[in-house]
Amino acid sequence: MWLIAALAVVATMVAACGGTTGGGTTNKGTIIVGGFKFPESSILAQIYGEALAHDAYTVTYKLNLGTREVVAPALKNGDIDLYPGYAATDLEYWNNKAGEATGDAAATTAKLNSHLQSQGLVALNPSPAVDQNAFAVTKETQQKYNLSKLSDLAPIGNQLVLGAGPECPTRPYCLPGLQTTYGIHFKDFKALDTDGPATRAAFKNGTIQVGLVFSSDGDLNSLGLVVLQDDKHLEAADNVLPILRQKVATDEVKNLLNKIDAALTTADLVDMNSQESIQHKDPDAIAKAYLEKHNYFS
Amino acid sequence: MEQGPFLAYVDPWINWDWLSTHISLVLGALGEHIELTAIALGAGLLIAVPLGVAAHRSAGLRLAALGFFGAFYTIPSLALFALLIPFTHLGGTTAEIPLIGYNVSILVRNVLVGLDAVPRDVLDAADGMGYRPLPRLLRVELPLALPSIFAGLRVATVSTIGIVTITALIGLGGLGSLIDKGLVENFHTPLVVAMILSVALALTADLLVVMAQRVAVPWARPV
Numbered sequence: 001m002w003l004i005a006a007l008a009v010v011a012t013m014v015a016a017c018g019g020t021t022g023g024g025t026t027n028k029g030t031i032i033v034g035g036f037k038f039p040e041s042s043i044l045a046q047i048y049g050e051a052l053a054h055d056a057y058t059v060t061y062k063l064n065l066g067t068r069e070v071v072a073p074a075l076k077n078g079d080i081d082l083y084p085g086y087a088a089t090d091l092e093y094w095n096n097k098a099g100e101a102t103g104d105a106a107a108t109t110a111k112l113n114s115h116l117q118s119q120g121l122v123a124l125n126p127s128p129a130v131d132q133n134a135f136a137v138t139k140e141t142q143q144k145y146n147l148s149k150l151s152d153l154a155p156i157g158n159q160l161v162l163g164a165g166p167e168c169p170t171r172p173y174c175l176p177g178l179q180t181t182y183g184i185h186f187k188d189f190k191a192l193d194t195d196g197p198a199t200r201a202a203f204k205n206g207t208i209q210v211g212l213v214f215s216s217d218g219d220l221n222s223l224g225l226v227v228l229q230d231d232k233h234l235e236a237a238d239n240v241l242p243i244l245r246q247k248v249a250t251d252e253v254k255n256l257l258n259k260i261d262a263a264l265t266t267a268d269l270v271d272m273n274s275q276e277s278i279q280h281k282d283p284d285a286i287a288k289a290y291l292e293k294h295n296y297f298s
Numbered sequence: 299m300e301q302g303p304f305l306a307y308v309d310p311w312i313n314w315d316w317l318s319t320h321i322s323l324v325l326g327a328l329g330e331h332i333e334l335t336a337i338a339l340g341a342g343l344l345i346a347v348p349l350g351v352a353a354h355r356s357a358g359l360r361l362a363a364l365g366f367f368g369a370f371y372t373i374p375s376l377a378l379f380a381l382l383i384p385f386t387h388l389g390g391t392t393a394e395i396p397l398i399g400y401n402v403s404i405l406v407r408n409v410l411v412g413l414d415a416v417p418r419d420v421l422d423a424a425d426g427m428g429y430r431p432l433p434r435l436l437r438v439e440l441p442l443a444l445p446s447i448f449a450g451l452r453v454a455t456v457s458t459i460g461i462v463t464i465t466a467l468i469g470l471g472g473l474g475s476l477i478d479k480g481l482v483e484n485f486h487t488p489l490v491v492a493m494i495l496s497v498a499l500a501l502t503a504d505l506l507v508v509m510a511q512r513v514a515v516p517w518a519r520p521v
Binding site: 037038039062063064065066067069070073074076077079080276277280 | 313316376379380383384387388389466467468469475478482483484485487
């Protein structure tokens, strides 16, 4: 039993050492930053948190909190003050899947705020950085046809094969949307997965030239894949944005977080996600390095 | 984040560089795992023994207790957490309620079975010797029910050590948080470390319960 007691003491000490970081001279109050249980969410939470801590707020973290079913009630009752959200997915959560999200980030965020207002919550400005469904090609394909955006595929689609999950031919954001919104008619469609091993293998052996991926996947660069810009906004706008309690959303906090969001790009997400998924760096170190690189600490 | 066939890098079973720089993370997870398990078992026993004794005396309560905790066992933990957070907030209390509930459903049955199995003639002899109800319970019935209670405690201990990982849903989880990290990042080291530690923990805890049983019930051999 003494062993258990000793280990419990160690655990308590470790727990006590982690968590809280203060900064600056005058304390401006405590902000509890939450996050979902995936690496990108922890990294974004640490970016917001470390920037706030640098600005003399006392910041506590509650990260790796499962899904919105856990995070949303925790935000409502004040167990956390803020979490890194995604405009379209959060809108569809807070409006009970009313189907209001569109490819327009500003409109989607405005709708989201109309639902958050009465709950005492607020979403800040959508960042240009997005984590959403996207269509990628290999670097060779990109160079061969000189591609940068999805519209570029319209004239040459009939020479290319699309790979995605088996549900793609019936989902508006996938094959039907590519046909109606962009006028792309592929040579063939292969039912694979979304950004999984099957899609990667098919890219490699040339079975497909275009594939469905997640735009902020940290493996994209090492896989030699390039995401084509969704220039006609087919995909629902899952732009990164912090969602916070109105109580902590002072103008100063809003300005700070909006400034971070405005500078954040999808390429930054890919880079930071790869630092975690490939190099296994810790989210706090990745976030700190990002903020230092962008001179938030100077 | 599956690592596709494009990646030449092969993830070793144990990445010693990562492990050596994350010892405090691993020990913290282990300590949290032990703490969550110990509280769940202790509180589970504190509830299950009196409840079992009471249910042994009342047929109505027996039906209600077994029915309630049987049904409790079937509630998905995510649903339970989502329901509890508005009242008990993020953290230990919310994590322990399902764990304690699961333990009570295992233990209360074994308390009942143990008390049911006390032979009628032993009770008659105790009554004949002039035992009042409470001393009879404490000095005759419960000691005779102990082997069954210990059998339940062993099942509850090992199953709790496994089930604690579900509290990773609310950011705790003990070794479960390492398992999640390994799964999310497709990273072997935390998975392997968590697996080894949880097996070692389950074996150690089981051994401790068996040793406690030897001391408490020297006349009965643990199975």
